[in-house]
Amino acid sequence: MPKRIPRYTISFFSKNQPVFYGLLLLVVFFIPFYSFLGDFHERFMYISIMSMLYIVLALGLNIIPGFTGLLDLGFVGFYAIGAYTAGLLTLKCAALGPPWDILSNYWVIIPLAALNGALWGILLGAPTLRLTGDYFAIVTFGFSELVVLVIVNEMWLTRGPMGLPGIASPGIDLTFLYPITRFFFENPIVYSFKGRVPFFYLILFMMIVTIFIMNRLEDSRLGRAWFAIRDDEIAAECSGINIMRYKVIAFAISASFGAIGGSFFARWFGFISPVSFKFWESILILCMVVLGGMGSIPGVILGATVLVSLSEILRQVLEPWPDLVQARYALFGIILILMMRFKPAGLIPLSRVKRVMSTKDETILQTMNESFFSVSTDRKKLSKDR
Amino acid sequence: MFIQQLVNGLTLGGVYALIAVGYTMVYGIIELINFAHGEIYMLGAFLAFSFVTMFNVPFPLAILLSISCCALFGVILEFIAYRPLRKAPRLAALITAIGASLFLQNIALMIWGGRLKTYPKGTIPEIFKSALFYLGDVKVSLLQYNIITITIFLMFCLHILITQTKIGTAMRACAQDKTTASLMGINVNRVISFTFAVGSGLGAVAGIIVGVYYNAIFPMMGYTAGVKAFAAAVLGGIGNIPGAMFGGFVLGIAESYGAGYLSSGYRDGIAYAIMILVIIFRPSGLLGRKTVVKV
Numbered sequence: 001m002p003k004r005i006p007r008y009t010i011s012f013f014s015k016n017q018p019v020f021y022g023l024l025l026l027v028v029f030f031i032p033f034y035s036f037l038g039d040f041h042e043r044f045m046y047i048s049i050m051s052m053l054y055i056v057l058a059l060g061l062n063i064i065p066g067f068t069g070l071l072d073l074g075f076v077g078f079y080a081i082g083a084y085t086a087g088l089l090t091l092k093c094a095a096l097g098p099p100w101d102i103l104s105n106y107w108v109i110i111p112l113a114a115l116n117g118a119l120w121g122i123l124l125g126a127p128t129l130r131l132t133g134d135y136f137a138i139v140t141f142g143f144s145e146l147v148v149l150v151i152v153n154e155m156w157l158t159r160g161p162m163g164l165p166g167i168a169s170p171g172i173d174l175t176f177l178y179p180i181t182r183f184f185f186e187n188p189i190v191y192s193f194k195g196r197v198p199f200f201y202l203i204l205f206m207m208i209v210t211i212f213i214m215n216r217l218e219d220s221r222l223g224r225a226w227f228a229i230r231d232d233e234i235a236a237e238c239s240g241i242n243i244m245r246y247k248v249i250a251f252a253i254s255a256s257f258g259a260i261g262g263s264f265f266a267r268w269f270g271f272i273s274p275v276s277f278k279f280w281e282s283i284l285i286l287c288m289v290v291l292g293g294m295g296s297i298p299g300v301i302l303g304a305t306v307l308v309s310l311s312e313i314l315r316q317v318l319e320p321w322p323d324l325v326q327a328r329y330a331l332f333g334i335i336l337i338l339m340m341r342f343k344p345a346g347l348i349p350l351s352r353v354k355r356v357m358s359t360k361d362e363t364i365l366q367t368m369n370e371s372f373f374s375v376s377t378d379r380k381k382l383s384k385d386r
Numbered sequence: 387m388f389i390q391q392l393v394n395g396l397t398l399g400g401v402y403a404l405i406a407v408g409y410t411m412v413y414g415i416i417e418l419i420n421f422a423h424g425e426i427y428m429l430g431a432f433l434a435f436s437f438v439t440m441f442n443v444p445f446p447l448a449i450l451l452s453i454s455c456c457a458l459f460g461v462i463l464e465f466i467a468y469r470p471l472r473k474a475p476r477l478a479a480l481i482t483a484i485g486a487s488l489f490l491q492n493i494a495l496m497i498w499g500g501r502l503k504t505y506p507k508g509t510i511p512e513i514f515k516s517a518l519f520y521l522g523d524v525k526v527s528l529l530q531y532n533i534i535t536i537t538i539f540l541m542f543c544l545h546i547l548i549t550q551t552k553i554g555t556a557m558r559a560c561a562q563d564k565t566t567a568s569l570m571g572i573n574v575n576r577v578i579s580f581t582f583a584v585g586s587g588l589g590a591v592a593g594i595i596v597g598v599y600y601n602a603i604f605p606m607m608g609y610t611a612g613v614k615a616f617a618a619a620v621l622g623g624i625g626n627i628p629g630a631m632f633g634g635f636v637l638g639i640a641e642s643y644g645a646g647y648l649s650s651g652y653r654d655g656i657a658y659a660i661m662i663l664v665i666i667f668r669p670s671g672l673l674g675r676k677t678v679v680k681v
Contacts, residue, residue, distance in 0.1 A: 131666075134476070138616065142662045146658050149652060149655040279609070323496065333485040333486065333491075336482065341470055
């Protein structure tokens with residue numbers, strides 16, 4: 001009987017996944033009560049919320065380079081689409097009155113933002129995903145820049161560089177359940193989010209759902225098809241996988257997670273402007289995926305946490321020198337270079353990614369480069385010729 | 387207005403062409419989008435500026451110094467970042483290139499600060515300043531005229547280098563097949579270094595030209611110009627040197643007309659949109675042959 005290869009090269013993560021996630025949840029759940037941190041607590045809460053937001057984003061991005069083996073440099077475009085969907089719906093629909101004001105409800109906005117993200121993912125992905133590799137990367141980059149340009153220029157809608165201020169916090173309004181709840185409470189239940197704690201639990205919940213979905217996706221039919229495409233496109237196609245379809249699905253799902261992250265960001269900050277959606281944001285998220293290990297869910301969680309904390313701490317330390325605050329991104333550049341040079345499969349590598357990324361075998365390398373690299377319009381014909 | 391925009395577009399296009407050639411040469415040989423190329427262009431502008439303002443070097447000498455430094459940077463970059471990954475998956479090299487670009491850009495930000503830099507009065511010889519002459523009612527500054535001629539001259543030199551000289555032949559051989567080239571006694575590593583040196587040098591020229599033309603130098607300049615030049619390289623068919631020159635001019639003119647007639651806010655968007663459309667509908671570029679995938 002062939003030996004089963006463990007999923008991660010670090011055996012702790014392959015064997016004890018429930019333990020890992022359980023411990024993580026236990027530590028994270030009580031962060032709002034860590035009063036022993038004293039003055040640092042507020043800041044710690046902020047960093048935790050940011051980390052969890054970026055974990056959601058990085059896990060969303062991870063589908064593209066990690067699961068399907070393509071490079072997506074325009075993830076922030078979907079993040080921006082989600083944020084502006086949420087911001088605009090909140091601001092414009094609240095003024096319209098019933099029945100339209102339901103659209104300014106955050107719980108309605110989440111699926112709408114996800115749908116809008118997925119829609120743009122499909123619109124961008126369907127024509128471009130047949131290009132593999134570097135052309136695809138550069139197209140996604142162009143797309144995210146175009147999104148930002150539209151936001152900057154369409155003043156009538158987005159107020160351009162001035163941004164959208166005063167986006168209301170989400171709330172829970174159970175007035176419609178009053179006929180039931182009145183037996184327990186005197187007044188209708190209405191709760192508006194204030195301070196950091198409710199947002200903390202909201203994003204914690206989102207993160208748990210995301211991690212859960214990603215874990216299920218990984219083992220699903222969809223996930224296995226993606227891995228097959230990543231490892232060898234031609235072999236995958238020969239096994240009856242419709243490559244285009246699975247790639248577009250991957251792109252749509254990835255985009256919708258980006259949009260959900262964006263919608264949270266808009267409602268949490270209450271202010272969005274094009275400055276938040278610069279190209280480097282995409283690279284930062286990519287850096288998280290690369291640091292943790294492409295395709296590795298615990299790795300991406302680790303990568304996002306480490307980089308967000310590092311970024312925020314550096315921001316604090318470098319505050320007296322405004323130029324250096326921006327220049328801290330140089331560090332992320334170095335991280336990308338060093339990781340690719342010495343640990344291309346990341347800190348918590350997937351066994352199969354590690355095998356491919358650090359291979360010395362010419363044939364594996366060639367297969368991988370071909371499927372990453374060729375302009376595959378003639379792919380079908382080529383594989384027939386072969 | 388129409389011809390005026392054409393002149394502006396040609397000037398801009400010349401700059402894009404100079405950068406695009408660097409992208410396309412590197413891509414032709416090691417099949418990597420060298421994202422850091424835009425940063426080399428930015429460094430070229432900054433170095434020339436620093437030599438002139440801080441060390442009081444005469445302007446022509448500053449140009450030469452800046453070009454040599456950038457050529458050296460290009461070679462070092464290839465040696466440190468890309469060479470160890472030559473036998474690694476492409477994805478790794480591409481991510482490294484992005485990392486290098488991010489790193490260089492922010493190093494420039496650390497050294498020179500985020501503020502816009504302008505050449506002080508009197509540091510650039512008068513001949514480079516806007517002594518205007520008129521062709522009918524079209525205003526052509528001497529600077530624009532110089533930029534266009536310098537660009538075309540450099541393109542011509544490059545063409546001679548690639549087609550007539552020994553090292554040029556070696557470059558073309560490496561672009562076709564590195565293994566066979568090395569069997570024929572070509573030192574592939576040296577050829578790749580040389581390619582990076584030439585590409586980076588041309589990028590530096592473009593940077594210096596833009597620094598003087600707009601009189602504005604800032605750390606983020608490399609990133610937009612780099613992507614637009616890449617768009618130009620794609621437009622002409624990546625790996626194709628005359629294509630890159632052609633693409634640069636087309637893109638410059640399109641951008642100039644777009645900004646003049648449509649909307650100046652979408653100036654950068656025009657390049658991106660053209661790039662996306664070309665990649666989708668004609669991924670081998672306007673001048674490129676149908677790409678044959680090596681199997």
